[in-house]
Amino acid sequence: MRSLRTQLTVGLLLTLTTVALVTLLATAWLFERGLRNYAIAHLENEVSTLLGAVARGPEGLMLLHERIAPAYRRPLSGRYFVIIVGREQWRSRSLWDFELPTVPERGAGVERIAGPDGQQLLLLRRSLERFGQHLDFAVAMETGSLAADLRFAVQVLAALWLGAMVLLLLLQRLWVRRALAPLEGLRDQVAALRRGEQSHLQPATYRELEPLVAETNRLLDSVRTRLQRARHAVSNLGHALKLPLAVLQQLSERAEPALRASLQEQLTTIQRRLARELARGRLAGDSTAGVLFEPAAELPLLQLAISRAHPRQLTINADVDPALPARLPFERDDMLELLGNLLDNAGKWAQSRIDIALRRQADELVIVIADDGPGVTTERLPELTRRGARLDESVSGDGLGLAIARELVAAYQGELTLTAHDPALGGLGVTIRLPLAATRD
Amino acid sequence: MRLLLVEDNIALADELTPLLRQSGYAVDWRTDGRDADLLALTEPFDAIVLDLGLPGTDGLTLLQRWRSQGLSTPVLVLTARDSWADRIDGLRAGADDYLGKPFHPDELLLRLQALLRRSHGASPAPLLRAGNLELDEARQVVRREGEEIALTGAPFRLLRYFMLNPDRIISRGELEDHLYDGERERDSNVLEVHVNHLRRRLGKAIIETRRGQGYRLPLGQPGPSP
Structure with missing residues (x-):
């Protein structure tokens, strides 16, 4: 998965590097150009000075050494000239035994050449007239040390840039973290939503997040409305079908025994199928969609409903782990359907006692329902299990409640296991594990 | 009821x-x-x-x-x-x-x-018990000391009401209120006939008459029919 933070960092890094490179290259080029212009101006000036030092002597033209800068006399000083007058050639003493490249005929221009002692020279050639004589000037100066200074300046600049980049990147990480903080907050809220601790997202404090929050809340509302509508529709359908069924059931009582038996068999099949599909249609499968399950509020009434449904001496012991939150992150109607079906099933078989325990084990809710009935034989156990696994197979008899329970458990990514004989009570034991914290992933 | x-x-x-x-x-x-x-x-x-x-x-x-x-x-x-x-x-x-x-x-x-x-404060056992009487409501049969006596509609209803309210004096008015629906003509003679029917089947002592007050199903003492 791509990361916003990395993407922002890479973007900033690329921008900064490009800007730094362009700036540094431009600076280097500008420095270079300035240096060259300065050197040329200086050399032009030297040519003028040298020209001024040319005087008419007794034997023709001569150079007045006192008018020439002392640097031209110091060997390898970095300031050199060669003046060609006719056949004569005047060389600065500083050249020592180095030869400036021969001056081409009437050539003029600027040239970069290698000098003595590893020096870098800029050479200016000019051809001028003095006292009617043609003079060819070649003046050179050392530019290497200046260039080194410039290089150093560029390096300092580059170092400054690097420092600025590091600083900017660090600051940017900080900004990104701060900018993403509302998103983290949103994520926490969504988690709380799943745990059912809040029903909507809080209004966003950042304008950019407001559409997201508003859309999420709208979506939540729409999911809830749709669930309600679906449940209503299912309930209405159930109502519409069950009434005629109830009438048929009563009418069948009047039929002759053979007809009554087959009528009632068919009616029972329809009823079971209907009950199953209605239970499936009502299933929310998600705690964000509705009201949360509160064991303390619902279990006593559920116990009452079960003992009423099985009118004989039946003790139902409920044991709820105090470590569990008051409201569990499962939809109320789903949980009531799950527990109701299982307890009802237990009620059919129990002699006198049903135990239901809700425990917390790590991040799971573990529900154990057991009765003191006959249990099932070990051979029948896989049969019960297989029945539940084949969802669309029409389930007969006692498997119905279990099959509905299985579907509910599957919708919550839980697990349902059966024990042929509960170790304490001896009857069928049903253990359900439901993940409590699917929210933190 | x-x-x-x-x-x-x-x-x-x-x-x-x-x-x-x-x-x-x-x-x-x-x-x-x-x-x-x-x-x-x-x-x-x-x-x-x-x-x-x-x-x-x-x-x-x-x-x-x-x-x-x-x-x-x-x-x-x-x-x-x-x-x-x-x-x-x-x-x-x-x-x-x-x-x-x-x-x-x-x-x-x-x-x-x-x-x-x-x-009525009775236990949800399969049979309704009062004294030595056991009433099977599904079959409309009363059993006393192993002897089964089948009852027809009206006496069964009457006995059930008495057995749900044992040892309590029940007025005729109350009996009529609880045994007949709102459309039935009430006739105290009919009630008397049914009480007598029960006495014939289960013995005279099964229901006491309290003059001016009503009837009572006494607990414990009714003996076998003479």
Whole structure:
């Protein structure tokens, strides 16, 4: 998965590097150009000075050494000239035994050449007239040390840039973290939503997040409305079908025994199928969609409903782990359907006692329902299990409640296991594990 | 035992009413929530069988109103809305039991029987016991010391009422209120005839007459028939 933070960092890094490179290259080029212009101006000036030092002597033209800068006399000083007058050639003493490249005929221009002692020279050639004589000037100066200074300046600049980049990147990480903080907050809220601790997202404090929050809340509302509508529709359908069924059931009582038996068999099949599909249609499968399950509020009434449904001496012991939150992150109607079906099933078989325990084990809710009935034989156990696994197979008899329970458990990514004989009570034991914290992933 | 059946589906009520009457209940039937509301508060019913989807006033609202007005008559909710959440909501609104449609007639009778027993403080055992009498309500047979005596409709209803209210003086008015529905002509001679019938079958001492007060089923001492 791509990361916003990395993407922002890479973007900033690329921008900064490009800007730094362009700036540094431009600076280097500008420095270079300035240096060259300065050197040329200086050399032009030297040519003028040298020209001024040319005087008419007794034997023709001569150079007045006192008018020439002392640097031209110091060997390898970095300031050199060669003046060609006719056949004569005047060389600065500083050249020592180095030869400036021969001056081409009437050539003029600027040239970069290698000098003595590893020096870098800029050479200016000019051809001028003095006292009617043609003079060819070649003046050179050392530019290497200046260039080194410039290089150093560029390096300092580059170092400054690097420092600025590091600083900017660090600051940017900080900004990104701060900018993403509302998103983290949103994520926490969504988690709380799943745990059912809040029903909507809080209004966003950042304008950019407001559409997201508003859309999420709208979506939540729409999911809830749709669930309600679906449940209503299912309930209405159930109502519409069950009434005629109830009438048929009563009418069948009047039929002759053979007809009554087959009528009632068919009616029972329809009823079971209907009950199953209605239970499936009502299933929310998600705690964000509705009201949360509160064991303390619902279990006593559920116990009452079960003992009423099985009118004989039946003790139902409920044991709820105090470590569990008051409201569990499962939809109320789903949980009531799950527990109701299982307890009802237990009620059919129990002699006198049903135990239901809700425990917390790590991040799971573990529900154990057991009765003191006959249990099932070990051979029948896989049969019960297989029945539940084949969802669309029409389930007969006692498997119905279990099959509905299985579907509910599957919708919550839980697990349902059966024990042929509960170790304490001896009857069928049903253990359900439901993940409590699917929210933190 | 007098029942109020509130059910707007006429076909179903047409089947239920005879079933309940055969099982020894006096039945008043109403289809509308508003009618039922008034009737339940004025007549001394022993139990109410209430459908939830009613015209007039919705069944659950009706039930809540009855309970808030202090009506303690046991109510069996009979409805097609039978998810466990609906059941819990029904019990919370004050229902004593909840039966989903469609249902088996025996199931309804069994639940009603348990409901009535409970409301009279008796245990939900298969047989109703009072003194040395055991009443099998499903078969309408009374058993005393191993001897089984079959009873017909009216004496069975009478005996059941006595057995649910043992050792208590019950006036004729009360008996008439609980044994006959609102449409039956009341005739105290008929009651006398049924009491005498019970005495003939079970012995004179089975029911005492308290002059000016009513009748009583004494606990413990009634001996075998002479």
